[in-house]
Amino acid sequence: MAQPGDPVDWQDGQSLSECMIYMLEKEIMCDVTFRVGTEQSIIKAHKYMLASRSPVFYTMFEGSCPEKGEIIVPDINPDIFKALLKCIYSDKLEVALENISEALYVAEKYMVSTMKKECTSLLSSSAETSNAPVVFNIASHFHLESLKAKSLMHIQNNAVECLTAPNAMKISKENIEAILKLDSMSCSETNTCRFLIMWLSHQCEVQGKTASGENMREVIGSLLYLVRFPFVNKVYFAKEIAHSGLLTWEEVVSVFSSHYGRKNEFFTGSVRHSRVFNQHYTVLRHRNILRDWTPYTDVINYDALQIKVNKNIELKSVILYGPDGDVSSSDENLTVNILNNSGNEIFSQKYESCTERRELQTLNLSEPIELDSNKYFTIILVGLKFQAHYGTKCKPEYKIDDIIVTFHNSPNCNTTTKVEQGQIAGIEFNV
Incomplete structure (x- = not known):
């Protein structure tokens, strides 16, 4: 209801929402009364506006059994109910983060999509x-x-x-x-x-x-x-x-x-990684893949390559070149060793190579390895005995997004694998 002293030109030059909010706050021509919260605070509004934005209010007022008289709303805080009304009248939500849960409850209860959207937007920010x-x-x-x-x-x-x-x-x-x-x-x-x-x-x-x-x-x-x-x-x-x-x-x-090496009987024995890696990358270093890589027969072959990445990474897989012909069962077993920047072995895994001819094959590491940025680590393929594919015109540096992967010759290598050519096709890692 309008009060003495209220401006007489509150409609002039105002937007629709501004006029509607004014009528709500001044209780001008309100035709529905709510008693809200445990104290049953009186809050008035307009059926037309509520029904236009909420299917629940529409059913409440125009359904087969429309509400008569004052409507009791015991489960909602009066301030949140007022925020609901203002959102219905203006498409704007005025509520603090600590009250968002109550606001979402109200938005869902009365199926006010605009209010729910505003709540989720605030939560997202x-x-x-x-x-x-x-x-x-x-x-x-x-x-x-x-x-x-x-x-x-x-x-x-x-x-x-x-x-x-x-x-x-x-x-x-x-x-x-x-x-x-x-x-x-x-x-x-x-x-x-x-x-x-x-x-x-x-x-x-x-x-x-x-x-x-x-x-x-x-x-x-x-x-x-x-x-x-x-x-x-x-x-x-x-x-x-x-x-x-x-x-x-x-x-x-x-x-x-x-703490002294005995397996724990109750709690998991795997460490929770202290770094979090979200983005996955696959890096292949070759430009061409050829056939007929023949390993030495009089020594154990150590195909080795040094690699560094300009970001902390979680190494997931080593990508190897596959066989170029038939592989006997005695020649299948390979070992992949990984050394850290100090030359200490930090990983070793036996690998049964694919017996089918293929250019590339991936060795998924049994445990991801966390490696520091800008420090070389070494991948060593131990014991290659079969004729294999290999890479040529290999790139010494690989760039993608803001990731830079650098390859370097390794002193651990006793074959002709090096930056320009040879074994060890690439790596898969998370950043």
Whole structure:
């Protein structure tokens, strides 16, 4: 209802949405009244506007059993309900990130697509910030899969920043599981463990329990086995975990034993990579592939090549040249060794080569290898005995996007494999 002193020209020169918002706020010609929230706050609006933007409101007012009188809305905060009305009247959403979950609930309840779109837009703008845990939680709850993936990726790439943020304590148990299942995270296992202890302490507090190891174990349940305790800092484990009651005595002994080479009986034995690699690249160094590469017969052949990449990489595969003829069973077995920049062997894998003639064949490494940027590593193909394909006019440098891969002759080589020609066709890696 218009009040004394209100301007008489509120329609003049104003946009449609500005006029409608004015009528809403001043309750001009409102024809429906809501009692909202636990306090039943009175909020008035216009049936016409609500029905025009929401199929739920349309059915409420024009369906077979239309609502009469005041409408009770007990499950929505009055401020969020007002934000819903303003969005319906103006296509603009005024809500803070901490209230987005309530806003999305309202948008879905009344099927207001514009409001849901605005909510997801705000979440998207926060998905790659320290608020990623909040976005991850909300996106998971409302099944917004692309936002869920985007925010989880940011947590993965910025684990220290995200997992130490106060809002990380509100992550749901379901989402804690998703984080603990990651094989790569940009923080140490010790930091991951610290975060989990903080989260469990908060959960105990919320449930009115003391934050004892036993209560924490009850809260986390079987997800405890996703923590890679054998790779937690030994001093931290001994001082903070071993006697806390979080683990059984058998589990504690098993972790201590794993520090001295014994296989752990309870927790995974594979390290969680501290770097996160998202983009996959395949690099082939040759311009031509020819036949009739004949290995030496009086010595063990070591076809070797040095390689460096200007980015930290996760080496996934070594691409080799395939046989150029029949291969006897005694000649099938090859070994691929990888040396680091200091010349120390960091990987060795036996490989049964393909017996069918083919130009290229890929050896997928049993474990990805993290390699530092701008440092040469060496790939050695040991024991080639059969006639094979080989590359010529090979490129000493390969560029794609901002990635530069450089090839260099290796002193470990005793064949004619070198930068310009020979064995070792390329590599596959993630950056």
